Amino acid sequence: MNTAQAKMHSSISWAILAGMAALFLFQGVPVRSGDAAFPKAMDNVTVRQGESATLRCVVDNRVTRVAWLNRSSILYAGNDKWCLDSRVLLLANTKTQYSIQIQDVDVFDEGPYTCSVQTDNHPKTSRVHLIVQVSPQITEISSDISINEGGNVSLNCMATGRPEPTITWRHISPKAVGFVSEDEYLEITGITREQSGEYECSATNDVATPVVRRVKVTVNYPPYISNAKSTGVPVGQKGILQCEASAVPSAEFQWYKDDKRLVEGQKGLKVESKAFFSSLTFFNVSEQDYGNYTCVASNQLGNTNASMILYETTTALTPWKGPGAVHDGNNGASRRAGCVWLLPLLLLHLLLKF
Numbered sequence: 001m002n003t004a005q006a007k008m009h010s011s012i013s014w015a016i017l018a019g020m021a022a023l024f025l026f027q028g029v030p031v032r033s034g035d036a037a038f039p040k041a042m043d044n045v046t047v048r049q050g051e052s053a054t055l056r057c058v059v060d061n062r063v064t065r066v067a068w069l070n071r072s073s074i075l076y077a078g079n080d081k082w083c084l085d086s087r088v089l090l091l092a093n094t095k096t097q098y099s100i101q102i103q104d105v106d107v108f109d110e111g112p113y114t115c116s117v118q119t120d121n122h123p124k125t126s127r128v129h130l131i132v133q134v135s136p137q138i139t140e141i142s143s144d145i146s147i148n149e150g151g152n153v154s155l156n157c158m159a160t161g162r163p164e165p166t167i168t169w170r171h172i173s174p175k176a177v178g179f180v181s182e183d184e185y186l187e188i189t190g191i192t193r194e195q196s197g198e199y200e201c202s203a204t205n206d207v208a209t210p211v212v213r214r215v216k217v218t219v220n221y222p223p224y225i226s227n228a229k230s231t232g233v234p235v236g237q238k239g240i241l242q243c244e245a246s247a248v249p250s251a252e253f254q255w256y257k258d259d260k261r262l263v264e265g266q267k268g269l270k271v272e273s274k275a276f277f278s279s280l281t282f283f284n285v286s287e288q289d290y291g292n293y294t295c296v297a298s299n300q301l302g303n304t305n306a307s308m309i310l311y312e313t314t315t316a317l318t319p320w321k322g323p324g325a326v327h328d329g330n331n332g333a334s335r336r337a338g339c340v341w342l343l344p345l346l347l348l349h350l351l352l353k354f
Helices: 003-026 330-353
Strands: 045-048 053-058 064-068 073-077 088-093 095-102 111-119 124-139 144-149 153-162 166-172 185-188 199-206 211-228 232-234 240-248 254-259 260-262 269-273 276-281 289-300 302-312
Touching: 053 064, 053 111, 053 124, 064 095, 073 088, 073 111, 124 211, 144 153, 144 289, 153 166, 153 199, 153 211, 211 289, 211 302, 232 240, 240 254, 240 289, 240 302, 254 269, 254 276, 276 289
Parallel strands: 045 124, 144 211, 232 302
Antiparallel strands: 053 095, 064 073, 064 111, 088 095, 111 124, 124 153, 153 185, 166 199, 199 211, 211 240, 240 276, 254 260, 254 289, 269 276, 289 302
């Protein structure tokens, strides 16, 4: 047997020996802590998915052979690499330390790793456990939903991660306080219009920043007219009647005078409607325009109406002309002048009296 063959035979024999030592350990007969100070591996190693994990084993000059194993597979025996995984690298093989590194760690890398050494032809082992943490990820969440007021809503949010993430639901609303659910499922019974809006699912496990997704809940309800007031306008002036209504879906508006529907394009009138607001404009109010008007707001869930009056007002108050009334500004000035010349006579009368 030549030198090269002997060296290969020795390496193979040591690898088999290291594997047997690891297998012996896993069968439930660990090396006692008092047997020897070597090898001494690290405590459990915790890394995040995608990071690199370094496994170190402390040795001394009594150690003649070293190896790292993963379960029953040999990763390195001395300087020789036995695994095909390009992510596994040898970092150090010195008289004091034997270390390897696993790059781009994934969940399947988690588990026990064994540092096996040979001293005085007697194998010893030490084990370290690699823990892989995974950032939370929401894998499934309910779609946006539209429901009529009074109905029941069920939302769900599923997430993965290591450790298992905590899931919470929160209503994104200025009036909402705190969380509405601390579970994967959110149940709302008899939903109201105030409970519409966006609901945020948050998944967290302290490995990374929480991941959030949102679901929009639309609550449909029939129109409700919140503002409709009568208006007074002088003849010949511009007058506007306004009608505001809340509704989902948005209400459609119609205007009536008595029983006659008013439409856009009628002479002197303009009807303008938006999502929650409608106005009826009179550009030049005439006597015939005064009267009762009705605003009707409707959607597929129902309708409602409100009445208002366009009534006549004057541009200025008309002075009352009764006996002794002052009829214009000149009479007032004459009266003030008369009071001035009467003052001396009044003073003379008082002096003669005393």
